[in-house]
Structures are given as structure tokens and as C-alpha cells.
Amino acid sequence: MKSAKKLLLCLVLASFVCSLASVAFAGPIVIKYSHVVAENTPKGQMGIKLKELVDERLKGKVVVEVFPNSQLFDDDKVLSAMLLGDVQLAAPALSKFEKFTKKLQIYDLPFLFRDMAAIDRFQQGPYGQKLLESMKDKGILGLGYMHNGMKQMSSNDPLKTPGDAKGKKFRIMQSDVLQAQFETLDAVPLKAPFSEVFTLLQTKAIDGQENSWSNIYSKKFHEVQPYITETNHGVLDYMLVTSVEFWNSLPADVKPVLKKCIDEAVAHNNKVSDAKSTEDKKKILDSGRTTIIELTDAEKDKWADAMKPVWKKFEGDIGKEMLDAALASNKK
Secondary structure (H helix, E strand, C coil), X not given: CHHHXXXXXXXXXXXXXXXXXXXXXXXXXXXXXXXXXXXXXHHHHHHHHHHHHHHHXXXXXXXXXXXXXXXXXXXXXXXXXXXXXXXXEECCEHHHHCCCCCHHHHHHCCCCCCCHHHHHHHHHCHHHHHHCCCCHHXXXXXXXXXXXXXXXXXXXXXXXXXXXXXXXXXXXXXXXXXXXXXXXXCCEXXXXXXXXXXXXXXXXXXXXXXXXXXXXHHCCHHHCCCEEEECCCCEEEEEEEEEHHHHHHCCCCCHHHHHHHHHHHHHHHHHHHHHHHHHHHHHHHHHCCCEEEECCHHHHHHHHHHHCHHHHHHHHHHCXXXXXXXXXXXXX
């Protein structure tokens, strides 16, 4: 009997020692952040900043590993990878969330927001903040909005009027709204990964694309596109997301510190974005590789009128109340 008790005691002690050992030798929480653009873009700079902040404030507890340029996943696959636990942070373009919620389609509607200030007002207001949690039932949680500026159109031929886009092939993200946008112009939209855009343009498999000044410059699209029309017709923003499961699993002493790091890194992203929109446009202009077409207010109004039917088409999915809030954000 004493022998059995002694054996049981030894087993309990062994189990306790193993438990302590596993705690002692458990490594830090590893956060893999996957994105599709270069490190010199706002999104790339955000990743670098986040890693610096986490190294400083959560050393030994959390490690951030950043994978730019689609090294791990492109934006079409990263959300599935996140739900499987292969990635903990990602910042896909807002267009990429279409299969998880239709509400975020609001950000793809052409000429809805007047400028980045209006977008900020909407995103930081109650409707924009509510959208961060619009995918929680699908396992995805939004942590913040990251800017990359307004979108411009580049093409092999000059685009001055909506009719100039007729029959031309434009690369778009996986978005039904963007597809409708170009179909309204009688153009041909082609859904393709961001990593393939340069080759598609270089080989003239497509005639043009839409993007921010930062992405156009960093990916050298201006070197293979003779014309860029400054339309400012839409916004290229991202949502920094994580999985609900991962976020809920974080220790109580880690989560608030990590969230503060994320908030500061996102703010850094948006500051960089504002500066780079101006700087990269100038670099493109100074390169002499492409002609930038600046539209008059009257010419821009023609583009807006041509694309406005897209609003009505998606109003049912987005909600009229949400649309009204977005339009209200244009007023200071």
C-alpha cells in the first residue's frame, strides 16, 4: 500500500516538474504578419514600426515576424490561412473581405468620399468602427484602418473622358463593386492578384489598372504605363485584422500592450501614407516615364456621373443608413 502511494506521489511530482519545465522553456508568442506590398510602402513601414514597438515593450513575450511582397500568402489566401492559424496579422485591401461581409463594399463605391479627411471622419465615427466588428461571426476581427491614399487610373492610352475606357482591360481586385465600376464604363475588368499586375501591364495582357500613388511607384507600374489619370475616384485602404480565436487567446498582460503597439503602428502607417501620396506622385512625374493627366472639375464630374449608378446597385447589401453616413462625412 505504501509502495503504491509512493509511486503515485512520484508520478504527481514528475508531472509537476514537467509542467514547470514547459512553462520555463515556452517560447514567446509568435505573430506572423503577412502583406503583399514592398517595405517602402505605408503598409510595409507599418510592419517595421510594429515589430520595433513590440520588441521594445513586449521583449521575451511576443515576437513579430513580417513577411512583405506576398512571401507567405497573397491577399486572396491570407484570410483562410489566418483562420487556420498560419498567420496572426494581415492587412488586406478592404475589397478582399467581400465573402465575409457585404458591408465593407461601401469603401469600393466610386466617388463616394471626397477626400482622405472625409474617409477618416467616417472610419473613426460610429459606423466605421462598427464595421471593424462586422466579421466577428466569421472568426475575423478588425483592429484598425490603414490608409494608402486615393486611387488613380493608369493606362496605355490617355483617359480623359469616361468613354476613353470603353473596351479596355483593367486589372481589379476581387470585388464585385470594382467589376461593376468598370462595366459601367463599358470596360473589361480582370480580377488578378497584385503580384501579377506588373507582368500583365508589361506584356500588355491588360490595358490599365487602378491604384494609389504609393503602389504605382513602389511596384514601378509607371515604367510600363504611358499615362496616369489623377481621378481620385476611390480609396485604397486596408483593414488590419486578426482571428477572433487568436485575439481571445492572448494573456491578459499582453493584449492591452499589444493593442497599444498596433494603434501606434497604424497611426504611423497613416502618417506615412499622407506624405508618400505627395512624394511618390512627384517621383513619378520627375521620372519622365509617364504622363500624369490632371482633370478639371467638370471632367471629374463626368466620370462621377458615369459611375454613380454603381451606388444604387449595391445599396441593398450595404444599407442606405450606412451610405448616408458616408455621404455626411464629406461635410466638415
